[in-house]
Amino acid sequence: MIRFTEIDRKQAFRYTGMHGTPDEKLLALADRCERKLLAAAVPNYVYRVCPLTSSETGIHCTGTALQLTGKDIAAHLNGCTQAILLCATLSAGADAAIRSGSAADALEGLVTDAMASALTEQLCDAAEQEILQRFPDCYPTWRFSPGYGDLPLDIQGDLLAAVGAEKRLGVSVSAGGMLIPTKTVTAVIGLAPQPIPKGKRGCAVCRMAKTCQFRAKGVHCE
Amino acid sequence: MISFEPFLILDGGMGTMLQAQGLAPGSVPELWNIERPETITAVHRAYVEAGADVVYTNTFGCNRLKMARTGHSVQELIAAGVRCAKAAGAKYTALDIGPIGQLLAPTGTLSFAEAYDIFREEIEAGQDADILVFETMSDLLEVRAGVLAAQEHGGGKPIFVTMSFEENGRTFTGCCVEAMALTLEGLGVDAVGVNCSLGPEELVPVVQTLCSWTTCPVIVKPNAGLPDPVTNAYNFSPERFAACLKPFVEMGAVIFGGCCGTTPAHIRAAAELLHTLRPVQRHPQIPAAVCTANRVVTVTEPRIIGERINPTGKKRFKQALAEHDTDYILGQAIAQVEAGADILDVNVGLPGIDETEMLCTAVKAIQGITDVPLQLDTTDPAALAAGLRIYNGKPIVNSVNGEEDPLNTVLPLVKRYGAAVVGLTLDKNGIPKTAEGRFAIAKRILDRALALGIRREDVYIDCLTLTASAEQAGVMETLHALTRVKEELGVRTVLGVSNISFGLPDRELVNRNFLTMALYAGLDLPIIDPNKESMTAAVRTYKLLANLDRDAVDFIAHYGNAPAAAPKPQTPEQMSLAAAITAGLRSEAGMLTQQLLETTEAMEIVNEHLIPALDRTGAAFEKGQIFLPQLISAASAAQAAFEVIKTYLTEHSGETIDRGTIVLATVKGDIHDIGKNIVKILLENYGYRVIDLGKDVPCEAVAEAAEQSRAPLVGLSALMTTTLPSMEKTIALLRERCPWCKTVVGGAVLTADHAKRIGADYYARDAKETVDIAKQVFQGTEGEST
Structure with missing residues (x-):
């Protein structure tokens, strides 16, 4: 469990579709949403480190049933001998806070949801930092998640099983293929024994590139 | 009758033992009940020999959802699991039932009735067991579904429930120990307790609380410490594990076993310790x-x-x-x-x-x-x-x-x-x-x-x-x-x-x-x-x-820092209803509407004040002068004004504002509804009657609502690529059953092209555009009041 005392508002406001400076009313609302969300969420993560082996069908994470398929993850893990499998969640409490905010007022729902998305990013960053401290001699890649590029979403079940996310974190995949609780991220971080060239990231491999509202306005989500 | 005297000793981990026997990662352990029954029985027997009174069947995940891909039925796998356990010669065989693996609504999508039925099937398949055990549970609602199924289909067998608590004293879904105790004792289960998640040391405060909130016998079944993230191994030796159980005996717990990482050696050490101890009588004073x-x-x-x-x-x-x-x-x-x-x-x-x-x-x-x-x-x-x-x-x-x-x-x-x-x-x-x-x-x-x-x-x-x-x-x-x-x-x-x-x-x-x-x-x-x-x-x-x-x-928390009285909402001389809406001032909008109603017809307020204000806000949003938060703020203020008008109409004339009916839903499989809710408010602002079916809505339910209401327009939302097929299916069904009905779709992953491909009549980029589309669809019928 990681404790956070504040949420990255700038990021959260961007998620609401907001540009420019928020007015006082919105700032006060953000305060309230932040307080409730921090009280309700239980940010936590689990991870596992696996040696990687390549085969014709994809990259296999040894010791698990997880098979990473597609061109993009292969390029991402190029030169890596191991991978960190990560699952991070804000817990069911965050979902409850969003529902409760939405019932009170639509704007409160929107802001709580955006705050939760921002907090999820903070959690992933913090988790990554903590984990990487255990591997001072390795060169990590950035976080690559199912659904990015051509890495299929249907590996979520195997990825969750590999890290024991159901038992250790309370995360599951719904029949519709969604991670539940909703503010949950899974990711693969490659570990290489020597420096690796920076791979493509951001919009270039994002599935949302064609429909993204941020790009439409000429900006980025990150 | 199960005897708890002096203690009841349960078995230890199954998964760890099977992996040691060569169970491949990601494979289904329950299959071995059929494929390698002798291995399963051998594990059970090792626990019996170590001193366990009760063995848990190898059926933790044996429900119809998790077993769907195995090619075997729940009935086969559970019956085989019970046979394997019985063959080990334990005093009691407990049918082991774990969480379904899908979260119940509202966090997840599984219904209470479905959960009940999944448990019923497991319980009926395990009728030869002596005890029904629910373990590693996190969601109290899921536990309730299981316990009710066990009581109604379990032939009166004793029911044990253990839940998994984290360091904060709550389960993953936020359930607290006291709530578990009150609810399950109220339902009449035979023993309650904790298992998995933490090592014995971390469980001390949890068990302490539990012992003071229930009169039921208390179960403690911890892991052998915590797993190492790199080696995945648990770190408590049998001796250390057993020593850690002593405080629980002093608190009054009487049923002991081990969870992840524990082996027959851990259970033997625990049994040896328990033979030297006497149970402690508890007299909890449970408050109202x-x-x-x-x-x-x-x-x-x-x-x-x-x-x-x-x-x-x-x-x-x-x-x-x-x-x-x-x-x-x-x-x-x-x-x-x-x-x-x-x-x-x-x-x-x-x-x-x-x-x-x-x-x-x-x-x-x-x-x-x-x-x-x-x-x-x-x-x-x-x-x-x-x-x-x-x-x-x-x-x-x-x-x-x-x-x-x-x-x-x-x-x-x-x-x-x-x-x-x-x-x-x-x-x-x-x-x-x-x-x-x-x-x-x-x-x-x-x-x-x-x-x-x-x-x-x-x-x-x-x-x-x-x-x-x-x-x-x-x-x-x-x-x-x-x-x-x-x-x-x-x-x-x-x-x-x-x-x-x-x-x-x-x-x-x-x-x-x-x-x-x-x-x-x-x-x-x-x-x-x-x-x-x-x-x-x-x-x-x-x-x-x-x-x-x-x-x-x-x-003091409530009144100590009382802010200076909020500035009184302005009066109509200083502010118009339209201005209040544009500024997103809810209470002012409500009050001004109340005042306007004294002199102005309700419909006139809607048409001359509310709608023009909303139109202006919408236009500003389109031009990028304001953003979504301000748009929603204005919509909420308009909603407050509408609420006043609605109340006035129901009390005075029984009239309702109705510009036509629109059905809205987030499609099956998707539980994101923030976008859909914003669309709903805006549509209601414009006087449409919205039938909101909520999220995760089956396509039949959408068709049925459209059919019954004869709605000219249905709005569908989806946020995930994985749920787009369900949107397509819903549209196809609407075409078939409600040919008069137009469809508008929206959601982060959609594009106009994609919307066309799946057969939608309209694609809306945002809530404002949905309103424009609604106006177009309802053209000619606007301004009616019934």
């Missing part, structure tokens, strides 16, 4: 309390029951019920909780509606957005039974009285589902005039409850408030009766306060003073309107003065 999974409210000091969810005398509420407008009820719920309600009364009875269905809908919806306990208020035993069944936690039943009929129908339901109950001091002869008469009825109700095994602490007596205007002399009789039942019967007391002032001027003044008198007379549960600040303030002040709010912590 009700709960939801995430919050326990003790009735050891005055607690406010919010009375607003009740249609009696409220035309607007009746209209909301008739229209199945759950959002209206949720708005009432959240407002009361924010104002200080500790418990919410829920009464949704109305002639002509299906109260059973409505009560269940309301309970589920309210429990989805707030964690305060509920008081189910109905006179319909069928609705009550259905509500009690799906309620997550321990509720209050409102109510029984001294008549035979309710005593015979309601009290057994209270006992069956482990609720608390309100007893009204009236019977077939009406309300006794004297305190003596009411006391006698209270005693009758209490005796009947005790005879059924309902705890005294779970009976809340209502001595009934009579109106001071009609029966002035009766006021003090009520309070005398209240003091007597509390002191002489040792029960908690409850009272609907607001009735006191009926027919008098300045009702709030009368209510507030009566409330203080009643609190002093011993009232525990005032039923009031918490939105009236003076009423909640009276309760807080009483708690301060009665030395219940120690050091005035709560009082």
